Amino acid sequence: MNIVACVKQVPDTEAQIKVKADGTGIEEGGIKWVMNPYDEYGVEEALKLKEKLGGEVTVVSVGPARAMETIRTALAMGADKGIHIDDAALNNADAFTVASALCAAVKSLSCDVVFCGQRAIDDDSGQVGAILAELLGVPQVTMATKMELADNVAKVTKSIEGAQVVMEVQLPCVITTTKGLNEPRYASLPGIMKAKKKPVDVKTGADFGVSAELKAQVVKVLPPPARPPGKVLKADDTPEGKAAELAKALREEAKVI
Amino acid sequence: MGNGVFFVAEQRDGALRKVSFELASTARKLADALGVEACGIICGSGVSGLAADLGKYGADKVFVVDNAALEPYTTSAHTQAVATVAKDNGAVILLLAASAQGKDLSARLVGKLATGMASDCTEVRIDGGKLVATRPMYSGKCFGEVVIAGSPQMASLRPNVFTAVESGKAGAVTSVNVAIEPGKVKVLEVVKEASGKVDVTEANVIVSGGRGMKDAAGFAVLEELAGVLGGAVGASRAAVDAGWRAQSDQVGQTGKVVSPNLYIACGISGAIQHLAGMSSSKYIVAVNKDAEAPIFARADYGIVDDLFKVVPALTAECKKLVG
Numbered sequence A: 001m002n003i004v005a006c007v008k009q010v011p012d013t014e015a016q017i018k019v020k021a022d023g024t025g026i027e028e029g030g031i032k033w034v035m036n037p038y039d040e041y042g043v044e045e046a047l048k049l050k051e052k053l054g055g056e057v058t059v060v061s062v063g064p065a066r067a068m069e070t071i072r073t074a075l076a077m078g079a080d081k082g083i084h085i086d087d088a089a090l091n092n093a094d095a096f097t098v099a100s101a102l103c104a105a106v107k108s109l110s111c112d113v114v115f116c117g118q119r120a121i122d123d124d125s126g127q128v129g130a131i132l133a134e135l136l137g138v139p140q141v142t143m144a145t146k147m148e149l150a151d152n153v154a155k156v157t158k159s160i161e162g163a164q165v166v167m168e169v170q171l172p173c174v175i176t177t178t179k180g181l182n183e184p185r186y187a188s189l190p191g192i193m194k195a196k197k198k199p200v201d202v203k204t205g206a207d208f209g210v211s212a213e214l215k216a217q218v219v220k221v222l223p224p225p226a227r228p229p230g231k232v233l234k235a236d237d238t239p240e241g242k243a244a245e246l247a248k249a250l251r252e253e254a255k256v257i
Numbered sequence B: 001m002g003n004g005v006f007f008v009a010e011q012r013d014g015a016l017r018k019v020s021f022e023l024a025s026t027a028r029k030l031a032d033a034l035g036v037e038a039c040g041i042i043c044g045s046g047v048s049g050l051a052a053d054l055g056k057y058g059a060d061k062v063f064v065v066d067n068a069a070l071e072p073y074t075t076s077a078h079t080q081a082v083a084t085v086a087k088d089n090g091a092v093i094l095l096l097a098a099s100a101q102g103k104d105l106s107a108r109l110v111g112k113l114a115t116g117m118a119s120d121c122t123e124v125r126i127d128g129g130k131l132v133a134t135r136p137m138y139s140g141k142c143f144g145e146v147v148i149a150g151s152p153q154m155a156s157l158r159p160n161v162f163t164a165v166e167s168g169k170a171g172a173v174t175s176v177n178v179a180i181e182p183g184k185v186k187v188l189e190v191v192k193e194a195s196g197k198v199d200v201t202e203a204n205v206i207v208s209g210g211r212g213m214k215d216a217a218g219f220a221v222l223e224e225l226a227g228v229l230g231g232a233v234g235a236s237r238a239a240v241d242a243g244w245r246a247q248s249d250q251v252g253q254t255g256k257v258v259s260p261n262l263y264i265a266c267g268i269s270g271a272i273q274h275l276a277g278m279s280s281s282k283y284i285v286a287v288n289k290d291a292e293a294p295i296f297a298r299a300d301y302g303i304v305d306d307l308f309k310v311v312p313a314l315t316a317e318c319k320k321l322v323g
């Protein structure tokens, strides 16, 4: 079984995000970079499949030089090798371009299952996995919360509003992963040592015949709209008094009940 | 031929989802700004009867692809249907819902149509004849304005953010035949959660609980308040990871992103990862006994007190008001 897990390096969820004064992006100074949390579920599921069925796990990442740390993290968790597509021209690429680069990398391997996080928590686009599936010409299941594999068929569960859908999907396929699927492991110390020696191929977009011809472009980044300061309700200084004051405010001021 | 603003209406079990009307009215606005038609697409089996309702919310035309292969929903079948209708009828803009199904379908369509999309938008407008979409990035810590160079210009809209406006016109209905190739995904089962339960992404009111609820039984007071307000019960990750609530109720970075009119956070501290899921709510209320809890910095109204005293009292007050 050959498995690919796509990973992206993103700001830690705790990171303060400051918009550049000219609105062209965010200030990257001081940010702690981590593996996208949704990608961790993909790496974990890939490793579980490998442990059960044998085979090899390749991690693929599109990103600047620092993305190598995230590839090493996946290798330390247990993945076998990596492909790092490091190309300044692809740094602010759109989903279609990134998926095209990943598609070329995946095609350079022969692969049964590709995992992607359901979205990356930086641009929050949530498109790459499905575009990749389309470009590869394979089926997809997005936002998987459960997966079992037997005889080249995966049984996958995803949740939609108010229901769980159980599907059977033929391999090869792309699965996008979300919370609930598994508990990602931490890299062990021996894992971290071993990861240093595992092979990582560094490629450019040109190596894969991909150029950044943007179809979607973020033209301006803005700070979130300011929220007016809230009110702390204190009527009577009793729970009942405060509750009554709140109900009245929601009814008469906010008009939401 | 034609150059309309298209939208994909979402239906389930033969009924249109609320977000479909939000899409119709938003397409109407964009179409008016461009001086073109607003066109709906409905895919499914036995769904022709749903078309008229979209007209009421602003669609000039509704294309119905009625085919047994479109039920139950699979990505492949719906991608073929929507891509064919959009291409054959010259869609310049294509809008979908950023719902579970819409996210799955829209991203596949981006690949199929080789274009670009702004996902999970909270605002869309026309500027210089082009779509300009505003969307939260970095979990709402900033916003991006996106333009699409590809065609059609695609955007998915966050449910509950855009207003559905009834205009009282009937749209012209066109039936379209699309040959659907069989796909490689088979739906085995759709397991529905408790009937009558509103999903947090679709609720107008959410009463959410965190670690402060103490245990699963603690949520009963929230269920009661939500019942009176016609809302849904949400949860923080702490409450979900403790096994008190289902994963599908989790709000936040690794849960759902919600935009109700009213979000009442009870016993939730307001960690940045929780705020990531609910900061686009129109009104936020916090009930927490710790006056220093970060949730108060985001709340429009705050009550510093024991939630087990405040929430039942609030339920009683709301009963009086709502009747």
Ligand SMILES: Cc1cc2nc3c(=O)[nH]c(=O)nc-3n(C[C@H](O)[C@H](O)[C@H](O)COP(=O)(O)OP(=O)(O)OC[C@H]3O[C@@H](n4cnc5c(N)ncnc54)[C@H](O)[C@@H]3O)c2cc1C
Binding pocket: A013, A037, B209, B210, B211, B212, B213, B235, B236, B237, B238, B239, B250, B251, B252, B253, B254, B255, B256, B266, B267, B268, B269, B270, B271, B272, B273, B274, B277, B287, B288, B289, B290, B293, B305, B306, B307, B308
């Ligand atoms: C990668 C990552 C992703 C994450 N994703 C999410 C996510 O999607 N959603 C999410 O919610 N969190 C998420 N978290 C976790 C987040 O950091 C917090 O740990 C979590 O939100 C805390 O939940 P809480 O507010 O319920 O609990 P706590 O922070 O423990 O807060 C409990 C609050 O209850 C109050 N309280 C206790 N008893 C009472 C009472 N009787 N009356 C009134 N108030 C009371 C306390 O004062 C306290 O403020 C994520 C974390 C990481 C690292």
